[in-house]
Amino acid sequence: MESKSLKKFILIEQEGQGIDEGTWDAIHVVTTTVNGNQASYMAVSAVFVMIKMNQQVGAMAVGGHLSKKKDITCELSAKEDIKQ
Numbered sequence: 001m002e003s004k005s006l007k008k009f010i011l012i013e014q015e016g017q018g019i020d021e022g023t024w025d026a027i028h029v030v031t032t033t034v035n036g037n038q039a040s041y042m043a044v045s046a047v048f049v050m051i052k053m054n055q056q057v058g059a060m061a062v063g064g065h066l067s068k069k070k071d072i073t074c075e076l077s078a079k080e081d082i083k084q
Contacts (some may be wrong), residue, residue: 022051040073 024047031042050063 020054021054022049024049037076039076040071040072042069042071044069050081 018051026048027046029044031040043066046065046067048065050061052061053076055057
């Protein structure tokens with residue numbers, strides 16, 4: 001049986017306030033694959049942060065990122081899914 005998949009990509013960007021310069025970006029990728037009566041979902045999210053400050057005590061630049069991944073497989077039931 002042939003499997004079908006759908007992929008989505010989302011990028012969110014925000015500039016910081018209260019600091020000299022700063023941004024954060026969030027990337028979310030969701031992949032859905034349906035194979036027969038099973039659906040598999042994979043979500044990957046990553047957040048990137050960059051902050052630059054020049055205060056009385058000195059200059060500072062900080063950056064970093066965090067990534068998370070989640071996989072879920074569930075069985076599809078035509079009768080149950082139609083009710084929702």
